[in-house]
Amino acid sequence: MIKQYTYNEIHIDDIFSRMEEKNEIADVVAEIIATVRKKGDKALREYSLRFDGADLEKMEVSAEEIQEAYEAVAKEFIFILEEAAEHIRGYHEKQKRTDLMYMPRDGVILGQKITPLDKVGLYVPGGTANYPSTVLMNGIPAKIAGVKEVFMVTPAKGGKINPEVLAAAKIAGVDRIFKIGGAQAIAALAYGTETIPRVDKIVGPGNAFVAEAKKQVFGKVSIDMIAGPSEILVIADGQSDAAVVAADLLSQAEHDTMASAVLVTDSKALAEAVSACLEEQIPLLPRKEIARKSIDINGKIILAESIQEAIEIANQIAPEHLELCVDHPFEYLGDIRHAGSIFLGRYAPEALGDYFSGTNHTLPTGGSARFASPLSVDDFIKKSSFTHYTKDALAKEADKINAFAQREGLAAHGKSAMIRFEREAKK
Ligand SMILES: NC(=O)c1ccc[n+]([C@@H]2O[C@H](COP(=O)([O-])OP(=O)(O)OC[C@H]3O[C@@H](n4cnc5c(N)ncnc54)[C@H](O)[C@@H]3O)[C@@H](O)[C@H]2O)c1
Numbered sequence: 077m078i079k080q081y082t083y084n085e086i087h088i089d090d091i092f093s094r095m096e097e098k099n100e101i102a103d104v105v106a107e108i109i110a111t112v113r114k115k116g117d118k119a120l121r122e123y124s125l126r127f128d129g130a131d132l133e134k135m136e137v138s139a140e141e142i143q144e145a146y147e148a149v150a151k152e153f154i155f156i157l158e159e160a161a162e163h164i165r166g167y168h169e170k171q172k173r174t175d176l177m178y179m180p181r182d183g184v185i186l187g188q189k190i191t192p193l194d195k196v197g198l199y200v201p202g203g204t205a206n207y208p209s210t211v212l213m214n215g216i217p218a219k220i221a222g223v224k225e226v227f228m229v230t231p232a233k234g235g236k237i238n239p240e241v242l243a244a245a246k247i248a249g250v251d252r253i254f255k256i257g258g259a260q261a262i263a264a265l266a267y268g269t270e271t272i273p274r275v276d277k278i279v280g281p282g283n284a285f286v287a288e289a290k291k292q293v294f295g296k297v298s299i300d301m302i303a304g305p306s307e308i309l310v311i312a313d314g315q316s317d318a319a320v321v322a323a324d325l326l327s328q329a330e331h332d333t334m335a336s337a338v339l340v341t342d343s344k345a346l347a348e349a350v351s352a353c354l355e356e357q358i359p360l361l362p363r364k365e366i367a368r369k370s371i372d373i374n375g376k377i378i379l380a381e382s383i384q385e386a387i388e389i390a391n392q393i394a395p396e397h398l399e400l401c402v403d404h405p406f407e408y409l410g411d412i413r414h415a416g417s418i419f420l421g422r423y424a425p426e427a428l429g430d431y432f433s434g435t436n437h438t439l440p441t442g443g444s445a446r447f448a449s450p451l452s453v454d455d456f457i458k459k460s461s462f463t464h465y466t467k468d469a470l471a472k473e474a475d476k477i478n479a480f481a482q483r484e485g486l487a488a489h490g491k492s493a494m495i496r497f498e499r500e501a502k503k
């Protein structure tokens with residue numbers, strides 16, 4: 077049964093109490109990473125057999141296998157994948173940045189140059205479910221950013237990757253695909269093996285082993301974020317349909333026993349009705365055991381005095397997904413400060429963002445929406461600044477650079493600004 081609280085009773089930190097570190101996982105992962113570094117492909121083969129039942133002779137998926145998979149997927153689903161890809165491309169195209177250049181003072185040019193990353197690794201989870209949507213969400217922004225080589229890794233249960241995942245990779249434009257998952261795949265992308273190329277950045281969600289491995293290789297490579305279990309927070313007023321709100325909560329609860337679904341409402345009647353609807357709907361779900369556990373462990377209903385107070389609560393929780401089921405939702409948008417992705421109005425279920433609207437579904441979790449953003453084209457680029465001075469412009473500022481350098485006791489810095497003029501004076 078979902079638990080009910082008032083704002084005074086709720087401890088915001090309890091919402092994410094599940095995020096505590098698990099030392100056993102850290103130790104297992106450290107061992108896997110060290111073994112992959114030492115034994116390369118041999119370790120990857122051993123772990124794939126142990127964890128995925130995959131006896132891999134070849135780790136890379138061939139172009140023929142990809143084409144076969146694409147043709148094996150029902151045409152209707154290929155059309156849906158292509159339409160989703162088009163929406164995701166449309167949204168992410170708008171995120172593209174351009175170089176900037178300007179003249180702040182006479183003879184001075186300053187600028188910022190954008191360069192896509194050279195090599196990126198996409199982790200696509202494949203332990204308990206298949207995620208073609210995650211392939212599109214990670215692959216498309218990378219390609220829009222201009223990443224030259226996009227590699228994908230995913231566990232191949234019994235040696236085979238789900239055809240829909242391969243079809244999505246073809247649509248997203250992934251360059252090479254490897255049948256490796258878990259912490260061993262992250263280690264391989266970070267350090268390289270005989271078969272798997274070392275990359276500059278690893279992106280994509282995964283289970284606790286994958287998340288821990290990303291944490292441990294960070295520094296050697298860049299990573300996007302540590303995505304934890306899915307979360308949804310629905311703010312709903314008394315006019316909301318309880319069955320709809322319950323269905324939206326369950327859309328994320330079904331992901332994982334550790335997923336969290338929270339309703340914040342100013343209506344006691346809605347709270348009671350949603351509670352009852354959850355009990356009706358859970359037994360009907362194919363993943364009812366997962367959803368049941370998730371609701372029992374992390375499901376909560378919080379009673380607020382008003383929708384404005386509900387927004388204050390949501391800002392403190394900083395959920396991955398926030399639904400605002402009220403009339404005139406745009407009136408509240410400015411007040412929402414901390415949420416990964418915001419769904420506005422009575423006809424914007426969170427599942428739109430998971431699959432089809434075009435926004436990205438790789439989002440900050442565990443309260444990290446306070447400081448982090450959804451995966452975007454920005455994750456696949458880097459910036460360099462540039463500077464040009466004419467002789468006259470340097471002449472005007474060299475003394476001041478020298479004075480600054482003297483204060484810091486760094487004489488060579490000062491000299492480098494002055495020397496050009498000293499040499500010319502001697503001529
Ligand atoms: N945030 C998002 O955008 C998003 C999208 C899709 C999925 N997800 C989440 O990703 C997760 C996927 O998890 P999954 O398990 O299905 O797939 P996964 O691919 O992340 O993990 C499977 C791998 O875990 C490793 N593993 C399993 N048990 C192990 C053990 N005892 N010791 C060492 N390694 C072990 C194996 O190598 C296996 O290949 C779920 O939590 C799901 O909710 C998140």
Ligand SMILES: N[C@H](CO)Cc1c[nH]c[nH+]1
Pocket residue numbers: 207209210305306307328396430437438439
């Ligand atoms: N809701 C997940 C992120 O929390 C993403 C996803 C993939 N497929 C369905 N949903």
Ligand SMILES: [Zn+2]
Pocket residue numbers: 306327328331430
């Ligand atoms: Zn989802």
